[in-house]
Amino acid sequence: MEDKKLRSRIREISGFYADKGRMPSFSEVGKLVGLRSKNAVSKLVKRLEALNVLARDEKGRLVPGSIAYPVKMLGTVEAGFPSPAEEELADTLSLDEFLIGNRDATFLLRVSGDSMSGAGILPGDMVLVDKGRSPGSGDIVIAEVDGEWTMKYLKKRGGSVTLLPANPAYEPIRPKKELKIAGVVTAVVRKYK
Amino acid sequence: MEDKKLRSRIREISGFYADKGRMPSFSEVGKLVGLRSKNAVSKLVKRLEALNVLARDEKGRLVPGSIAYPVKMLGTVEAGFPSPAEEELADTLSLDEFLIGNRDATFLLRVSGDSMSGAGILPGDMVLVDKGRSPGSGDIVIAEVDGEWTMKYLKKRGGSVTLLPANPAYEPIRPKKELKIAGVVTAVVRKYK
DNA sequence: CTTGACAGTGAACGTTCGTTCACTTTATAA
DNA sequence: TTATAAAGTGAACGAACGTTCACTGTCAAG
Incomplete structure (x- = not known):
């Protein structure tokens, strides 16, 4: 044929x-x-x-x-x-298949701030978040600090934990009391037009 | 139940x-x-x-x-x-479904340079490229200039065309003769870990 | 205790499925 | 032109499909 x-x-x-x-x-x-x-x-x-x-x-x-x-x-x-x-x-x-590891535990969130723009995550981008993954140092995480949700780098040093933005205009966050980590960012997706 | x-x-x-x-x-x-x-x-x-x-x-x-x-x-x-x-x-x-508009004409390319890092496209990222789309000013395109392939912003002004990087370390390209535009970048995808 | 709604069983039935076989048509090359 | 392989037709067949019906068990409300 x-x-x-x-x-x-x-x-x-x-x-x-x-x-x-x-x-x-x-x-x-x-x-x-x-x-x-x-x-x-x-x-x-x-x-x-x-x-x-x-x-x-x-x-x-x-x-x-x-x-x-x-x-x-x-x-x-x-x-x-x-x-x-x-x-x-x-x-x-x-x-x-490529982006989603854990089907039931991954979610899509829209990014609104520019605190991670240094890591190539811009406002309007979408991030895939795995709720079921244990966060490691260096991971980008979605965390609740003192009642507010943010996306930041997670840095563990010794026993202390810091949330690090990827934009010099923002300050690192050293959580006073409560720090809930809701998930780990596993992928970033940006659609043009 | x-x-x-x-x-x-x-x-x-x-x-x-x-x-x-x-x-x-x-x-x-x-x-x-x-x-x-x-x-x-x-x-x-x-x-x-x-x-x-x-x-x-x-x-x-x-x-x-x-x-x-x-x-x-x-x-x-x-x-x-x-x-x-x-x-x-x-x-x-x-x-x-979200990212792919034109099934038969879109392809995935891996990014290796950092000339578009200012636009949040980092080395190692993947870009979805639509081959069948007519490129407009402001689009990010995959183009062949003088025998080399690059990804840049396309700027049309009057009759002239410029390829603009999103990184000050690189120079804008004003193609001498040949400029083949192979496709328009429609999405960016980054997978962590 | 009885009633009724709900979850599930098992079997019968007609439909559609994919396989297969013998055959015809179309194109290619000797 | 003739031979030959590839592409397609049409029909027959058993198996699996989804629908439906009458029925059983369970549990909560009256």
């Missing part, structure tokens, strides 16, 4: 999965790509399995392969963009 | 979906949560539909509801963490 036709069929199936969150059945694949025979679909599926576009369960049911990982990972900025042929071979990645 | 039992059942089903990338069948749900009758499963599914945990196609097939959006979105850092009861009502979000 021409490469182009196969490509467009893969795109159809990916689109279906992205839309609905489930894989199409064989007959649905047929309608999607314009095949009237389920046998033809069966052959197509075998090819897509070989290409890791989709796969099968231990129960034999269709599950997404690279389809589930929507973004292609290339090299570095300096390397620029590879040729289209190389692009096809690129690893694909799901940001959800 | 006790809330706790229902909660754990939802977790089972979410886990199945996260693992396999597909929803379980009714009998599989049965095994998962410990129900031997498909009728019992049917009743459970109706409840979960009402809770938007899962939903159904126009074809009546199970599709993920909030399950597909793995991270709970809360307020701002200053607001801290709400009480567990409020947490349950939080909107959930898929980072893939």
Whole structure:
């Protein structure tokens, strides 16, 4: 089969999965790509399995392969963009899987102050916070000090604890009494436009 | 049913979906949560539909509801963490859906220089680049100037084009001849640890 | 104690699923 | 042109699916 036709069929199936969150059945694949025979679909599926576009369960049911990982990972900025042929071979990645370690315990918070701008966390950014992780020295944490919530570097030295901003305009915080650490920042996400 | 039992059942089903990338069948749900009758499963599914945990196609097939959006979105850092009861009502979000606009045209590049550190893009960060978007003035772009790839602010003034770093240690670039813009940076992602 | 609502069982049923087989059409190369 | 492989058709088939119905156990309220 021409490469182009196969490509467009893969795109159809990916689109279906992205839309609905489930894989199409064989007959649905047929309608999607314009095949009237389920046998033809069966052959197509075998090819897509070989290409890791989709796969099968231990129960034999269709599950997404690279389809589930929507973004292609290339090299570095300096390397620029590879040729289209190389692009096809690129690893694909799901940001959800990449960024979220502990599904049930991670949350998304919007950043409003600029006290961590020195660490590349700007107002308006979103941070992923893991509530279930034990904070270590050097981690960026969400903490409640004397009734107020902030995001700061956590520094432990000896027995004492300091909350350190990443902006010289702010002062380090040495909590008087209460210091509740609600979670550790595990990722930062910024969307433009 | 006790809330706790229902909660754990939802977790089972979410886990199945996260693992396999597909929803379980009714009998599989049965095994998962410990129900031997498909009728019992049917009743459970109706409840979960009402809770938007899962939903159904126009074809009546199970599709993920909030399950597909793995991270709970809360307020701002200053607001801290709400009480567990409020947490349950939080909107959930898929980072893939949130960050990726143009599925087929967006790619992930790793940042290696510090020329954009003033814009909160540090070495080691990942940037999402949309190849299919027409770059506007003020956008951060991936460009090839005189054979080298860089990431810079794009400034258009009159007919001339300048590439502006966000770090005073670097000089603005006024391309002599060739300037290929490969894509627009649509998001930044940083993972700690 | 009785009633009723709720959670679950087990079986029957029609539908849809994916596999398979024999066959036809289309394209490629000798 | 003829041979040959690849791409697709259409139908048959058993298995699994989700729906539905009649029924059982449990527990709290009247």
